[in-house]
Amino acid sequence: MNNLEQKIKELEQRVDLIETNQPDDKLSVVVFSGDLDKTLAAFIIATGASAMYDEVVMFFTFWGTAVLRDLKKKIKKEDIMAAMFGKMLPKGSSKLGLSKMHMAGIGTAMMKSLMKKKGVMSLEELMKIAGEAGVKIVICEMSMNLMGFKLEEMIDYPNLSLGGVAKFLQEAASSKVSLFI
Amino acid sequence: MNNLEQKIKELEQRVDLIETNQPDDKLSVVVFSGDLDKTLAAFIIATGASAMYDEVVMFFTFWGTAVLRDLKKKIKKEDIMAAMFGKMLPKGSSKLGLSKMHMAGIGTAMMKSLMKKKGVMSLEELMKIAGEAGVKIVICEMSMNLMGFKLEEMIDYPNLSLGGVAKFLQEAASSKVSLFI
Amino acid sequence: MNNLEQKIKELEQRVDLIETNQPDDKLSVVVFSGDLDKTLAAFIIATGASAMYDEVVMFFTFWGTAVLRDLKKKIKKEDIMAAMFGKMLPKGSSKLGLSKMHMAGIGTAMMKSLMKKKGVMSLEELMKIAGEAGVKIVICEMSMNLMGFKLEEMIDYPNLSLGGVAKFLQEAASSKVSLFI
Numbered sequence: 001m002n003n004l005e006q007k008i009k010e011l012e013q014r015v016d017l018i019e020t021n022q023p024d025d026k027l028s029v030v031v032f033s034g035d036l037d038k039t040l041a042a043f044i045i046a047t048g049a050s051a052m053y054d055e056v057v058m059f060f061t062f063w064g065t066a067v068l069r070d071l072k073k074k075i076k077k078e079d080i081m082a083a084m085f086g087k088m089l090p091k092g093s094s095k096l097g098l099s100k101m102h103m104a105g106i107g108t109a110m111m112k113s114l115m116k117k118k119g120v121m122s123l124e125e126l127m128k129i130a131g132e133a134g135v136k137i138v139i140c141e142m143s144m145n146l147m148g149f150k151l152e153e154m155i156d157y158p159n160l161s162l163g164g165v166a167k168f169l170q171e172a173a174s175s176k177v178s179l180f181i
Numbered sequence: 182m183n184n185l186e187q188k189i190k191e192l193e194q195r196v197d198l199i200e201t202n203q204p205d206d207k208l209s210v211v212v213f214s215g216d217l218d219k220t221l222a223a224f225i226i227a228t229g230a231s232a233m234y235d236e237v238v239m240f241f242t243f244w245g246t247a248v249l250r251d252l253k254k255k256i257k258k259e260d261i262m263a264a265m266f267g268k269m270l271p272k273g274s275s276k277l278g279l280s281k282m283h284m285a286g287i288g289t290a291m292m293k294s295l296m297k298k299k300g301v302m303s304l305e306e307l308m309k310i311a312g313e314a315g316v317k318i319v320i321c322e323m324s325m326n327l328m329g330f331k332l333e334e335m336i337d338y339p340n341l342s343l344g345g346v347a348k349f350l351q352e353a354a355s356s357k358v359s360l361f362i
Numbered sequence: 363m364n365n366l367e368q369k370i371k372e373l374e375q376r377v378d379l380i381e382t383n384q385p386d387d388k389l390s391v392v393v394f395s396g397d398l399d400k401t402l403a404a405f406i407i408a409t410g411a412s413a414m415y416d417e418v419v420m421f422f423t424f425w426g427t428a429v430l431r432d433l434k435k436k437i438k439k440e441d442i443m444a445a446m447f448g449k450m451l452p453k454g455s456s457k458l459g460l461s462k463m464h465m466a467g468i469g470t471a472m473m474k475s476l477m478k479k480k481g482v483m484s485l486e487e488l489m490k491i492a493g494e495a496g497v498k499i500v501i502c503e504m505s506m507n508l509m510g511f512k513l514e515e516m517i518d519y520p521n522l523s524l525g526g527v528a529k530f531l532q533e534a535a536s537s538k539v540s541l542f543i
Contacts, residue, residue: 004185004366004367004370005185007370007374008185008188008189008192008370011192011370011373011374011377012188012192014377014381015192015195015196015199015377018199018377018380018381018384019195019199021384022199022202023538025354027350030403030541032399032400032403032543033461034462037213037243037244038213041211041213041242041243041361044323044346045346045349045350048345048346048347048349048350049350051347052347052350052351052354053350053354061403062399062403063399063462081472081475081476081479082476084472085472085476088463088469089463099214100215100244101269101270107269110262110265110266111327113262114262114263114266114327114329115327117262118326118327120323120326120327142406142482145480145482146473146476146477146480146482148476164410165406165407165410166410166413166414168407168410169389169407169410169411169414169415169539170414172538172539173387173414173415173538173539175539176204176353176354177350177353177354177356177359178359178539178540178541179211179359179360179361179541180361180403180541180542180543181213181361185366186366189366189369189370189373192373193369193373196373196376196377196380199380200376200380203380203383206535208531218394218424218425219394222392222394222423222424222542225504225527226527226530226531229526229527229528229530229531230531232528233528233531233532233535234531234535280395281396281425282450282451288450291443291446291447292508294443295443295444295447295508295510296508298443299507299508301504301507301508357385357534357535358531358534358535358537358540359540360392360540360541360542361542362394362542
């Protein structure tokens with residue numbers, strides 16, 4: 001009898017540990033590229049997942065950080081090289097180009113026109129829906145620093161924070177699905 | 182005694198739930214890029230996984246959908262912009278270029294020649310093997326719609342279907358490994 | 363009583379199996395691209411993970427293999443096409459370009475200068491730290507063969523080996539997180 005109780009206790013401890021280590025019903029996405037097409041794919045996956053999974057976290061890093069700049073927010077940059085980089089990079093979602101067939105903007109304009117015609121949501125609409133659906137956005141601090149971007153020039157978004165690679169790795173470790181886009 | 186039975190019952194329910202939530206021995210791959218090199222990588226991983234995992238599902242989206250067009254199948258497009266887009270995108274696996282060093286086709290031809298010489302399977306051979314090995318292909322409906330592609334112009338493949346982002350997210354949630362290529 | 367013992371035994375077997383199938387605290391990364399920015403991202407994630415996870419494995423394939431060439435090691439190539447390919451591809455980490463805004467090397471030089479100024483580690487420093495932290499590197503045998511690279515021309519790295527797609531799929535199947543970069 002004591003023996004059985006002991007065995008059950010051991011099993012309970014093992015099951016406790018398994019439950020603790022189980023991933024959450026969560027999607028983690030790294031948005032590295034600042035291309036229109038890849039960013040669209042990231043937000044289509046993220047908004048889709050917000051309806052099916054418990055939690056969705058998007059990490060914007062490198063070129064991806066430029067996607068989140070707000071065209072209307074103007075800030076002064078002291079650092080000359082950061083100012084130059086900031087000018088060369090697309091200022092926000094409406095200025096992105098396709099990773100292929102951009103063709104000096106013609107291909108990108110064609111794609112946007114096609115999307116409208118076919119009833120596919122624009123990137124701006126997807127970002128709005130993502131915000132409303134509780135999709136979390138974390139912007140890579142190191143990339144912001146590198147590109148010379150400041151939090152004040154980023155879009156207004158319900159659930160936006162700064163974070164590092166450790167934040168991504170922590171979320172990914174407890175996610176069912178992790179993608180690098 | 183009752184107490185022990187109760188504890189065992191509770192444990193059984195917890196273990197049931199854990200088993201239900203366990204991922205399948207499955208690989209889900211998003212094939213976003215229509216580049217020769219990345220599509221090759223996707224099929225090398227997919228055919229490799231078909232021998233080691235229980236199930237492999239490939240989701241073709243955006244530029245990736247152009248990979249699956251059949252050069253020999255001709256269909257009339259009513260939509261002018263869709264027809265233009267269709268003409269500009271590579272028609273099938275034999276027309277893809279490298280993501281790097283394409284060099285107006287010279288680099289791509291060199292790579293194909295090198296692959297042949299070194300005994301690396303061509304994309305067409307890999308696709309055939311994937312089909313025979315039971316690798317499932319899902320083509321993104323929204324992308325097909327956007328690019329103006331029709332199911333009738335796609336390759337003959339044993340296990341091909343149309344699907345949306347929800348289908349990918351459902352498969353990924355129950356996959357051991359998910360990749361975005 | 364016998365009945366309870368039987369039930370406990372069955373539960374133990376089910377929990378054994380669940381534990382066996384649990385992923386390790388491990389990250390698997392495919393480094394496909396030979397771009398400076400993406401390779402930096404891969405090593406920032408890998409070195410970050412080496413401090414948080416039990417194990418990190420990086421698989422270098424296709425263009426990624428060129429990253430690992432050692433500028434100082436010279437070997438003779440018999441195969442003319444392999445020799446040509448070898449000349450055209452970047453020779454090691456210091457010769458990589460950005461995936462965007464490379465601008466004939468100006469953008470890449472600007473980025474490297476910015477990284478230095480902002481105290482972001484260079485790729486070479488990250489690779490050194492990765493090696494010291496026990497991050498494993500596996501180079502894709504097929505890609506080496508295709509590009510005409512030899513193991514003798516690769517960098518000195520504490521934990522470097524050759525492997526195929528099966529090695530990646532095996533590691534990924536037992537990893538918490540798998541990424542394709």
